[in-house]
Amino acid sequence: MAAKPDEQELALLGLIDAEYTRHPFYGSRKIKHYLRGLGYKINRKRVQRLMGILGLAGMAPGPNTSRPHPQHKVYPYLLRGVNVIRPNQVWSTDITYIRLARGFVYLVAVIDWYSRKVLSWRLSNTLDSGFCVDCLEQALQTYGTPEIFNTDQGCQFTSEAFTGVLLKKEIAISMDGRGRAWITSLWNGSGAASNTRTCI
Structure with a gap:
């Protein structure tokens, strides 16, 4: 530790x-x-x-942006130009942190891209992949399976423990670049939903 x-x-x-x-x-x-x-x-x-x-990286790409674990497989991004038009079409996950008086805890959440509904979430005091896997399994148990599951390339999400759960359920895996994505705006209340989403 x-x-x-x-x-x-x-x-x-x-x-x-x-x-x-x-x-x-x-x-x-x-x-x-x-x-x-x-x-x-x-x-x-x-x-x-x-x-x-x-878990921060500048939005503009550069030579020193964070990279996934070199031994983990990275999957292609599948959502470019995809219209998200129904629940359980695309789910996504992300990690952020919550500052405490003497340290931090980490928050992971799974959302449905169509509704922006938070399907599950977990807190942890480490960035071990275990709490991300627990969060994923809870969402799957409660809400069924999505067609596509999108993550960034962080080592928690490229780990065999995480991707193995998705592959076992025959869920297509999509990965985009690393860096804080939607979760901060979501928890700040600025992730307003629309009925149809076109991915870029």
Whole structure:
């Protein structure tokens, strides 16, 4: 199990999160300049590690964006141009974190893309894939099976434990690029639903 962050690291994580919320296109280079402007002696490698803890990557692609586990299979993105017109056509999952007084917990949720209904969710104090698998299995048990299940390329979702559940149910797996996606806007109440969705 990874060591808990110290007081300075918690402060840095909070500052990175706040600046990323203001400028979600910022990558590690700009975040480093921002923190140095506040007086922190920090290098880009450490910024990248801290952004990785938070699951953050600049929206614009670049050479230092996060990558999936090199031994995990990555599946193609299946949703480009697809009209999402009914429930259980496409489900998706994402991870974000919740800041506590002395640390973080991680939140994973599964949603139906058509209705934006949260089908299941789990909290964890680690980024182990187990709580993501539990969340997926709960959604499948309660709501049946989707035609397509979309994730990012995070190692929790490319793991055999996670993809194996989908393959056993013969659900088509779709993966897009890494980085915080819909979950933050969803929990902030800004993920308004429409009746038909065309994926890009």
